[in-house]
Amino acid sequence: MPDFRGRMRLIGLLMAPLKSTRSAYGPHMRVRSGDYTNLAALFGFYGTELRNLILELPSDGVFVDIGANAGIYSLIAADHLTRGRVLSFKPNPRVFADLLANLELNDADNVVALNAAVGSPGGILNLAASATHSGAGHLTRMSVPGMTTRPVACLGLHQLPFLAELLRESEVLCKIDVEGAERGVLKAFAEAGVLGEVNRFYIEICAHHLDRFGSSPKDIYADLEAQGFRAAGGLRTSYSYDELFERHA
Template identity: 30%
Template structure:
């Protein structure tokens, strides 16, 4: 990477994105003071989809103001042949909703284990009239079926984690359902080209390992996943994916927290 390109990426992902997050939090605070959260209402995000407004949730703020960037949205909208989208760690459903409206997307499977967040996901699916295209399942993919305790921060619903956060200030715990690759296979159904997103707050290695056991693994065309180097070894994931037939890898972001796109 040249010095110029590194400087450009640092500007985009550290300076601009940090500024966008701070701006989103400030504008959300003003919106909450002006409108309140008393009555359910929906707001159209910068990504073009309706979402149930919760100005006190940082994840909603970032969805609404477009802070998450355009890489995955552009990929979904630019697919050149029919595909199915698998959203593992769907949260409120931003990318499930974007995918459901993409020209080549035929169906969406959205996995979200936290009950309160899952209810918001269902509301957003209904508000966008995508009920017939999105199958939402209240569960998390892991290396075994059963139940587990997840840490949840109501002030930032997207940070819910099976592996981290327990005991932190403002963090609660919930019991959630786990599924393994066998049940996942049944949910996916008929073979199709797949685009998969994995955003599970430190559980990525486990989830991707389980995905590679799926009978649908050979049909995954693109895998978009989050990395936080505090608890995830991206080199190990890349090695696993290369062995599974992925040939190109693109990094979005700088520093210890970034996204990866693996493609065949």
């Protein structure tokens, strides 16, 4: 369908009668016709690069999906990693329920899903959630107009004693898309002593979102370069983009 004003509204109306359907990337997913993020995942409007990176993992690899939403990338990884594992995090209870339903729809029994955020420090934090754009949900210290705020659990990765052993099993790709809290996730990896076990980080970079937490794109690049990672693209001026960081051999 060509791009035009109101395209997503029309797509949502056409999809509304469906309870679930096969996404453009293959896995079956619940349909949330009023949620832009859900429809974008179903139609493959974004994410081809990450899909390809997942498919480059060996069959016994590990994919860590932090900010998994309803699980399109976790599902792609679950199908590909026939001898591997997927670890998925999503703090929003409603979207997490969709994630679990989608795992069941696809018989994805190699996925460990946790209804929690990841960060440092851990604890009980507030999540601003949108009914029409679940991908825009973010941790916050204050109420956000037009969004529902609810308490959620945030885990420090040192609280998961199985994590180090899991990450040492094979090649590891970690996706981080947490609407500005990316640096806190990286700090949680470092505090748990497992940052060096990750081969590749695929991270959403958005200066506006990072500013919510007092950080910047430069901080992300500096943190990872100091830990032996090289950026594939380099610092850019785009409003929002995805960056691949690879650990030096």
